[in-house]
Every structure is written in C-alpha cells, then in structure tokens.
Amino acid sequence: MINLRSLDLNLLVTLDVLLAEHNVTRAAERLHFSQPSISVHLAKLRDIFGDPLLLPGPRGMRPTARAEALREPLRQALEALSLAVSPAAAFDPARATNTWRVAATDYGESTILLPAMAGLRRAAPGTRLAVLEMAPPHIARQAEQGIIDLAFHTSDGAPPGMRHRLLFKERYVLAGRASHPRLKRKPTLKQFCELEHVIVSPDGGGFSGVTDKVLAEAGMTRRVALSVPHFLFVISALTGTDLVAMLPERLVRDNPALRVVAPPVDIPGYEMVMLWHERSQRDPAHQWLRDHIAGSL
Template structure:
C-alpha cells in the first residue's frame, strides 16, 4: 500500500509506454513529454519498485524480470481504468473514420477480406483498411502493441493467448487448368503421383507438404516440380501450364479457368480463424468489424452452397 500511495497515474502511463517502446526518446515522443521528464519518471519508478526496470541493451533498453512481470497486469489495469472513466458510446459505422490494420496472407485476402470488402465500404465509407503481410511469429506481439487489429491464421498453430473465432473449415481439391487432359475424372493414386505438381511453401523453397506426408503413409511419393510462396502465383501457373496442385477449395470455386476433382488420397484440411488481442476485445468499433467479417464469411458460404446445388 505504501508503494501504491507513492504512485500517480502519469507514472504508470509512462511505465506502460516504456515497456512497449524500450526507448526513452521514443516513449517521450509517444507521450508528448520531454525526454528529461520521462527520465525523471523512470527514476521515480525505479525507486518505488526497488528495481532498475529497464537496462541498457544492444538495441535500446531491455526490461528486467520484474518489468516483464509488470507488463501485462499494468496494461490490463490501465485499459480497465480507461473504460471506467470513458463514457461508452455505441459505434456508428456511417460516421466512423477508423483505420483498421489486418494481417493476412494472399489466401486470407482472397477468401475472407475480398468477400467482406464491399459490405465494409458501404456501411463505413469513412474508414480505411490496411492489409499487412502476415508473419505468424509476430502477430501476437503486433496485436499486443496495437500494430494490427486482426489476423487471419489457421486455427492449428495460432499463437496462444489471443482471442480467436473460427471462420470456416477448408478442404483440399486437385486442381489444374480447364481442359487439362489428365483431370477429366478423378485420377488413380498412380496417375496422381505421375502428374507434375506445384506446391505452396510459405517460407520459400520447400518441396514437401501435407499431401506428401499423406502419400508417405502408404509408401508413395508425387512429383513436385515447382515450389512457390504465394497462392496467386500458383493459380497463374495452373492457368498457363499442365502442372496441377492441391488447392484449398475456396480458391478454385467460381474460377472457370480451373478444373477441380477430388484427390485419390485423403489430405486433412484446416480451419481458418480470426485472431485479435484481449486489449481490443470489448471495443465497440472492433466488435463491429469482427461481426461484419463473420457475417460476410457466412453469407459467402451460403452463396457457394446454392451455386453448387444449382450446378448439380
């Protein structure tokens, strides 16, 4: 209690920013304080906590163990205090001017963002949307620091500690160009392995994927002749060559230039999820954005089902 009596809100806010920036100059700029003022705050905090909190390091300042332990409780306490002293207003999309930042791969852009874009623009024309490269190892930290609002990632392998909502389940189909001479019907396993395949390798240069793992279980291997990092380029390759690929079904549907058949080997699919940090979970604008994306995904799935039944 003695330490609590010696603290004031400005010191706690300064500490929160210092733990985020790891740099006195950047923290001062973010707080709109002078650098000496931030240094004075840091000296007081060190005295109150009996710990140096931040030590000089090769890339700015490095938090001590005590500082790391303070980081999340302090962030949650300040956010709770902010909610307590701020009046709650309903989000009005037609008057909003937010800039949302979303981390996604080209697959997430095509299957989640593209179907949602028209609805977002119509409902909230004053907002902006920035799509940034999705780097799985960084999304938890980016969301914690407020650098991104949402990320789209497979449920398996999603960072722990993030809020998550499953958007849809995806499966794989064997795809090639329309009129491909070997895709008139479902190929046998032997025919499948003899085809020349292109494979997605997000990290670059890999020639082994989930399909190869499934084939290895039955003592078989396919011919992977091309490895690419992006789905968009893969689709272009399929359009213009006789290469084939195991593609997520959502990337094939509605594309008259591609032909898809069921593969002769069972390859496990995956779930796509929307991820966000606890810090924005209760924000009305953020809640609205998440609901709009969820709604768009559901509507897109219904349209796809109706279209498939019509063709059948």
C-alpha cells in the first residue's frame, strides 16, 4: 500500500507525461525540467510502485503492464485535481440551475424577496428559491451546515460572527384603513393613545412592544386590542376595522387601502441586514445572489 501522505505529487505529474511521451528528453522539455531530473523522478517512481514502469525500446521507452494499468486512472485523477484547485468559474445566471434557500419572516418576504423576484426570474430562469421560516436562534447553525444560504434579520438581533450586508434602514409609521375617520390628519399624542392598536408579537400573545416602552418613559399607555404573530395579518385587520398599527414604512407604502401618517411619538427604527456564513463568502453564485437582492431594493 502506497502512503499518499509521503507521495510527491510532482512525481505523478512526471509519470503522466512519461506515459504520454515514452521519451525522457521530450518529457523534460514539456515539464521544463532537465533530463537528469526526469531520470531521478523515474527512479523514485520505480521504487514507489515496485515496477520498472518504462523500459528501453527501439523507439523510445515502452510502458510495462503496470504502467499501462496506471495510465487512464492517473490521467483522470490529475484532471480532477486540476479542476479542484483551479479558480472558480465565473457564474452565468442565464445557465444556472442552483437551488437557493433563504430564511425570512413575512416582513422580509414582502420587503426584500418580492422586489427581487421578477429580476431573479428574468436573469436566472433555471434557478429555484426556497423560503424557509425564520428561526433566529438557529440562523448561525443553519448557515454553517448549508441548510440556508441567506437570512434576513435586524442588525441588532443578528448572530455574531456571520457575514452581513446592510440592505436598508427602516422607520415606523402609523397606519389605518384609507377612510379611517381619526387619521385624516396626524393625531396628537393623546389621540394616538386613545386609538385601538394592533401589535405584532413574533413570540405570540404579547401586548407590548417598542412603542409601549417609549410611551411608558413619557408616563403614557396606549390601547392594544389585538396581538398577532405576523405582519401580513395586520394589513387585513386594518382594512376591515378601525384598528390602527405602528408598522414598518416599507410594508405599507403605496398601499391604496391604507392611510399612513407620521406618528406623534418618535419610535426608533432599525436596520435590515442580509446574513450568510463565511463558507459562502467567495462563491461566485452566492456573490451574484447577494448583489442581485441588494440591487433590487
């Protein structure tokens, strides 16, 4: 059994050329070695394989049966190794057949993925996109194991150690149905607190959020009548009732069914980032996908 750890790869390259040329001089010219160097290589190869490999003949050198058996698997192995260590080929989206998996909330689906979809289908029609439910505690592990390629999250809640790219900064606005009688103009703080609000509670069942923390600092409270786990349910709730909600602006802008006004209280916004693992940082296909999504916003 040959110990691969102690085997000099250059010797296998020399053997491959010798089996093609059947001549030490021509092999030396192809490899840019001296003829004595090739002879030394051949001596080492004979010792490694326990076989003469190439014998003198009337027209150069004649391979032994062992050498003939080595010829094709050696050529294939060297070609595979050359392919493995070659620079990654440029990514051609028009010919790509990748399946990408991304983790996103319904907010991320609406504000990040939907704007990117039409361009993605035009540029890379042979690819597929799977959107997985966001599980913030597991993002880093899923990315490391290749379960997801990308995740979309707020910067302040992003797992440490992951690569990230800022997509946009978001701010909160007050939204209600288009004909809401109490949103014809910006409400006062007192009027704001008297309105019936919907709150998005990702963990389920919560009736307090960042707006309530800001109000509490001012010694005030608002009326939260409905708590839901997803943003898109809020939109439906607003259009059919007199409920209002503090929502990210990108989620409600240009929606004719809603009236959007500036809130009478300053609520801190947040940054949305795209997250991925270091293992995908230099992959050409992954780089293209990241650039396409960021450029679609």
